[in-house]
Amino acid sequence: MRKHYLVYLVSIAAFFGPFVQTFYTPLLPEVAELFRTSSTAVSLTISVYPIIFAFMQLIYGPLIDKYGRRKILLLGFLFYLLATLGVSLSDHIEMLIVFRILQAVGGSVGSVAALTVIGDLFEGNRRVRAMGIYQMLVALGPGLGPVFGGYVGERFGFHPLLWVMLAISTLYWLVIYISLPETGMNKVAGERFAIRQFSDVLAHRSGQSLILLGIMQYTVFYILIILLPSIATDAYRLSPTETGVLYLPVSICLIIGSIVCGPVQVYIEIRRMLIATAVLNGVSVLLLAMLSPVSLTWLVVCISFFGFSLGLSLPLQTALLSSELSRMRATATGVYNFFRYQGMTIGPVLGAYFYPFGYSSIFLILFIIYALVIVIISSRVTPA
Structure with missing residues (x-):
């Protein structure tokens, strides 16, 4: 039971990445009007996210192997929280773009950490089943993002939506801090990273x-x-x-x-x-x-x-x-x-x-x- 709880716990971290990429796409016209900018500039806050998200996979992999799953997941997600605070406080489009980039830097940790933790916890067919749960939650992310963002944003506005996201994300970080043990430090901790x-x-x-x-x-x-x-x-x-x-x-x-x-x-x-x-x-x-x-x-x-x-x-x-x-x-x-x-x-x-x-x-x-x-x-x- 404990292992299956951890599967859902870390898979939610991976869920946040694609969810955050798309969660305010229904509000793009409103955001353009709010920041007094073009639709192209606002679209950039969406399109820049997957580029950074993909690149950071290469950075987090060696860090997680060297320093452990729990530590890097907590640090990466904390960075995402600070970037989300910056997004919430943004009052011009350039500031929003910068903090969206930083949001992708932090939020991308979940994809690598979740798969690695699941790989540590299970073997054989049980690992395939656990990976299925991970893929299910990741698949839900880009679809649920616009639904959630459209519902909350339409009723309360863009900035209140961001504060709601910050509150949910902070609560989740606290749950990770309390619940997630280290699952893989004994594997390769202390080895120096090399490009090879x-x-x-x-x-x-x-x-x-x-x-x-x-x-x-x-x-x-x-x-x-x-x-x-x-x-x-x-x-x-x-x-x-x-x-x-x-x-x-x-x-x-x-x-x-x-x-x-x-x-x-x-x-x-x-x-x-x-x-x-x-x-x-x-x-x-x-x-x-x-x-x-x-x-x-x-x-x-x-x-x-x-x-x-x-x-x-x-x-x-x-x-x-x-x-x-x-x-x-x-x-x-x-x-x-x-x-x-x-x-x-x-x-x-x-x-x-x-x-x-x-x-x-x-x-x-x-x-x-x-x-x-x-x-x-x-x-x-x-x-x-």
């Missing part, structure tokens, strides 16, 4: 494969996210509210896949299941290319299948990475997160650039690339 630790991860056969798969999946995921409003509007003439509802099947099915992954993995060796779920996810991309233009019903079925297969795959990746690179678990997690989060940047850029050529063509090209990725990882991640 990054290259060791990149040179590892499974590490290479998991990073390649993570980049591919996140790129496709964020291309889908950026294209969905255009598909809904151009092909099916949906309203903004109806378009927003389209995101629900993706998120819900991703969560279901994350939950189902653990029980299913009892019966299938983890490497075989990793390859099988990657194939399923690749097939879902092909179905998007073939069936999403046919009807709105098929579009919903395709995006639901994509979300479910992605949810099945992600816990396996983090569990296998934690097992194969256990001695530098946090560093490996940081490198893996850094590269797969590049898809958060690559996806929207590619989606916006190639949309004029037709979204079916985009998904077909993505499927071909995905098929090549699956062939590569199949040859490198050998089932035990």
